[in-house]
Amino acid sequence: MSQAQLMDGTGLARRIVDETAKRAADLTERTGVAPCLATVLVGEDPASVTYVRMKQNRSRKAGIESRHVALSAGTTTAELIGTLTGLSADPTVHGILLQHPMGHHIDERAAFEAIAPEKDVDGVTLASFSAMSFGLPGFASCTPGGIMRLLDEYDVDPAGKRAVVVGRSAILGKPVGMLLLGRDATVTYCHSRTADLSAVVREADIVVAAVGRPRLIRGEDIKPGAVVVDAGYNPGNIGDVDFDSARERASLITPVPGGVGPMTIATLLAQTVEAATRQTGA
Numbered sequence: 001m002s003q004a005q006l007m008d009g010t011g012l013a014r015r016i017v018d019e020t021a022k023r024a025a026d027l028t029e030r031t032g033v034a035p036c037l038a039t040v041l042v043g044e045d046p047a048s049v050t051y052v053r054m055k056q057n058r059s060r061k062a063g064i065e066s067r068h069v070a071l072s073a074g075t076t077t078a079e080l081i082g083t084l085t086g087l088s089a090d091p092t093v094h095g096i097l098l099q100h101p102m103g104h105h106i107d108e109r110a111a112f113e114a115i116a117p118e119k120d121v122d123g124v125t126l127a128s129f130s131a132m133s134f135g136l137p138g139f140a141s142c143t144p145g146g147i148m149r150l151l152d153e154y155d156v157d158p159a160g161k162r163a164v165v166v167g168r169s170a171i172l173g174k175p176v177g178m179l180l181l182g183r184d185a186t187v188t189y190c191h192s193r194t195a196d197l198s199a200v201v202r203e204a205d206i207v208v209a210a211v212g213r214p215r216l217i218r219g220e221d222i223k224p225g226a227v228v229v230d231a232g233y234n235p236g237n238i239g240d241v242d243f244d245s246a247r248e249r250a251s252l253i254t255p256v257p258g259g260v261g262p263m264t265i266a267t268l269l270a271q272t273v274e275a276a277t278r279q280t281g282a
């Protein structure tokens, strides 16, 4: 039985980060300014702590300064907005990352909107979403941006393909669907109210699983030869796709770990250096 080829996010991310480090060094040499990414974390959710730490460590290795703001779990929306407004106005900060999720008492949309669009290197503001949807310059949401880069790397042209996105979150499902649409795919979104999910997924030439339900998508749901992108983040590094059975049917598949995750951080770093380049006028 043939097995799908793996889409190696770790290797591609490493190349993007190496390239980003060169761009950061060049910018610092020309302007005397090192790109700076501010990370903001509300509370101490263990997964979020890990992700933010990974972002900080990889930033430093790429020559990007990292400034971290740790806020207590009881921080109010108004206090969070105050912090983000301050970072948005600080000329030494070029990019802002507000880790998601933040706790149910926080109005996440209001918080994201306090990030200045030119510093929105995580692509979470309405301005970034609109620009991305219309194919205008701006910063893509990082995981969707990373997914599109992976598809390009493996010569997957979405044009004319049937793409099914499972999940409709603001930072993942919705934007990846818009990016696929922008590349002329025929896009269907699935969610918790979708009737007969398996039947819809079985129609897909490209499946993006982005729902946060471990192994929800199984091999029998995959059309033979489809491209399968697993963007699920679940505890224990388990994806939304049942990897072994899906690999028997797909032509290309992302592993978890080592697929979409590393591309998320590489995209964040690349967009931070791009933001710093624009802000310094270099």
Ligand SMILES: Nc1nc2c(c(=O)[nH]1)N[C@@H](CN(C=O)c1ccc(C(=O)N[C@@H](CCC(=O)O)C(=O)O)cc1)CN2
Residues within 6 Å of the ligand: 051, 052, 097, 098, 099, 100, 101, 122, 142, 143, 171, 233, 237, 256, 257, 258, 259, 260, 261, 262, 263, 264, 265
């Ligand atoms: N503001 C944001 N919040 C969240 C985002 C985001 O892009 N912006 N994405 C996810 C989580 N996430 C980054 O924040 C993230 C998750 C996983 C990885 C990753 O590289 N995972 C590795 C495995 C890591 C390990 O060994 O534990 C992999 O898949 O290979 C990076 C980023 C939710 N929140």
